[in-house]
Amino acid sequence: MRDQMNPVVDRILGNIDKVMTGKRNVAELSLIALLAGGHVLLEDVPGVGKTMMVRALAKSVSAKFRRIQFTPDLLPSDVTGVSIYNPKEMEFEFRPGPILGNIILADEINRTSPKTQSALLEGMEEHSVTVDGVTHILDKPFFVMATQNPIDYEGTYPLPEAQLDRFLLKMKMGYPAPNEEMEVLNRAQRSLPIEDLQPVVSLEELRGLQQSIKEVVVDESLKRYIVELSGRTRSHSSVYLGVSPRGSIALMKAAQAYAFIYGRDYVIPDDVQYLAPSVFAHRIILKSEARFEGITPEDIVNRVMARVPVPVQRLVK
Template sequence: MGTTTEDSVTTTDTGLGTTASPGPGAGSGATPTTGAADLGLIHDVAERLMGAMTSVIEGKPEVVRTTITVLFAGGHLLIEDVPGVGKTMLAKTLARSIDATVRRIQFTPDLLPSDVTGVSIFNQDARRFEFRPGAIFANVVVGDEINRASPKTQSALLESMEERQVTVDGTTYTLQAPFIVMATQNPIEMEGTYPLPEAQRDRFMARISMGYPAPSAELDLLESHGSSSPLDALTPVTDADTINRVVHAVSQVHASPAIRQYIVDLVTRSRATTALRLGASPRAALHLLRASRAYAALEGRDHVIPDDVQVLAGPVLAHRLMPSSETQLARRTTAEVVTDLLRQVPVPPSAR
């Protein structure tokens, strides 16, 4: 059977409720404004997380930065690469850096949806059904090798990732904020894998690849990881409440009408190009906006510029797109198609 483990526990309760909490940036009609104090908080937390994570994940500062960007944007992260390059280590490093509830799910072909979401069990003494929360009830959920589980089990994550709630036997339970799913997967051509459904991929804000380390970084890895893992000595550098404050502050970063139009133009062009048979969804546009706000805040700005959108367009859009048969025959990737879209869509002249 698939396994679930709890890596760390806080004194907070499980956060079970009967209504869903709104997602980041939802329900606000006011003009976003981020003050100097908020930017200072974001910078401070980001620096602490960068320092902690790069002490374990060596030679991959951009990967770590994108991971923190997704966390601050209130999204979920998909890490795809071949076995052995540090996908699970990256997810565990972020989880260990935050003083929050953490659960790890080892996805296997026989893992059941109820193992993820929870199940109602009849208590004979009390003569009533009682809900036993599944592994999804945590602030940070590390899903290891998600595409080794059946599509039915993969789909058990859909409601929780989008609406931050779980419905079991007609009762809805709210997931406690912050809530981030960090899932790893092997390339679909690897043995024993199932492709993620389109709806599942679309719920991940970004997809990143670790890649092989540079020779110098790999040599450092042999020296630092040879006898023990730096993860064992890693201690939390922030907590769940602080992350909630950061996510709220990031949602207030200003995105001008020109920036929003730029994002709409990008996703619209993806739906019209013959290189794709499935373009970017409206959810993709929302995720690109939120991620761009987080990236701008990490750069110390209270507003988004086109460069932020361009940096994140690949990680945010590529995994949602489906190439046309011509693109597949040409052995071109969706990331290359996104690069083409960035060249084709005019950049707005004003950022503010």
């Protein structure tokens, strides 16, 4: 049985539920990444509600929403902004790009060139962009939800491993169940719920939540558990490239956010185990023979968790 959810978080998720039917788990994981200061990679086929999810999250937390539609001809300056000469003032003026917002939807990121992908991913890592030698600090909070079509779709550029590692977690939306899809049709027949959605949390409150996450206690035994899990992925016989130390940090931060969401100021092993597949799987590169056998990165994470003893920790209250 789960703990009592934080009332502010419950308010945000309840607001998103007004728009998204049957996607509570996806909304929860998205909020975990936002609160932990990370970013999300959302992979799925077109038309399942990826864009609507990000818009609903942005509206719920009073955030400045920006959308970047990635196409093969998109330039890095289309993302970061550009300096334009003003003859009246006789100086260059910076015209900010869409990356200068709070919540950024990077739509179909794998349809653009690696050079343009890097412009976004640099901002994600550094929380700043440099244009013509001038550094511009990005807004806080700064959260990117990048969507991509499955890599076997035509016209896609797979993200390199180093760039995948910058996403806190990766998830899929999935098709709705028949009864959920019926509810989607009923809502769409009346109006578009997203247009009437109102904020339930201010940006200042959101920043406060992000600060509170950092105070959630992670016992030393759980830190060792996370390190052991990531280490086992690196030494696994089916794995070419395992989870990096950045991935270990990501799992710890995600677990802190998850504990906070459910009203605890300490992390328990269940938090780590629940989030490990979403945080670790996209960081694992399998050997070719493992892929031919039908093994997935999620399989590796689950096998590793089955073999590493779960710590019996002292609950910190």
